[in-house]
Amino acid sequence: MRNSTFIILKNPxxxxxxxxxxxxxxxxxxQAKLELKDTKQNFGxxxxxxxxxxxxxxxxxxxxxxxxxxxxxxxxxxxxxFPKEPILPNVINTITIxxxxxxxxxxxxxxVLINTNGSAKPIKxxxxxxxxxx
Numbered sequence: 001m002r003n004s005t006f007i008i009l010k011n012p013x014x015x016x017x018x019x020x021x022x023x024x025x026x027x028x029x030x031q032a033k034l035e036l037k038d039t040k041q042n043f044g045x046x047x048x049x050x051x052x053x054x055x056x057x058x059x060x061x062x063x064x065x066x067x068x069x070x071x072x073x074x075x076x077x078x079x080x081x082f083p084k085e086p087i088l089p090n091v092i093n094t095i096t097i098x099x100x101x102x103x104x105x106x107x108x109x110x111x112v113l114i115n116t117n118g119s120a121k122p123i124k125x126x127x128x129x130x131x132x133x134x
Contacts (some may be wrong), residue, residue: 033062
């Protein structure tokens with residue numbers, strides 16, 4: 001055992017190669033993870049024309065910075081406010097969905113997809129409720 005250790009230290013190229021592999025393996029294991037408190041919300045009953053704001057609290061429970069690269073929405077009645085800067089591990093933040101009801105009515109059941117560096121698949125946020133006529 002001592003002999004193999006001595007050989008690694010005696011051969012600096014081999015030592016550097018092994019060190020680089022160990023360092024690279026630690027980076028490969030580093031990953032961001034968006035962990036949501038709740039992925040579904042019900043805004044209840046609102047009158048047509050009201051603007052509904054829904055906050056989705058999340059935490060980066062990974063060990064690398066989380067980057068929200070974009071969102072996918074289903075209609076122009078929805079906008080999303082999300083952090084543009086990287087979220088460090090163990091930091092809590094909020095994604096806000098703003099739903100403008102001036103062009104919709106009746107039952108609403110909508111989704112927003114969140115794209116991050118922590119998941120190959122988008123994360124689905126869902127919200128629903130009923131828009132009443134004025």
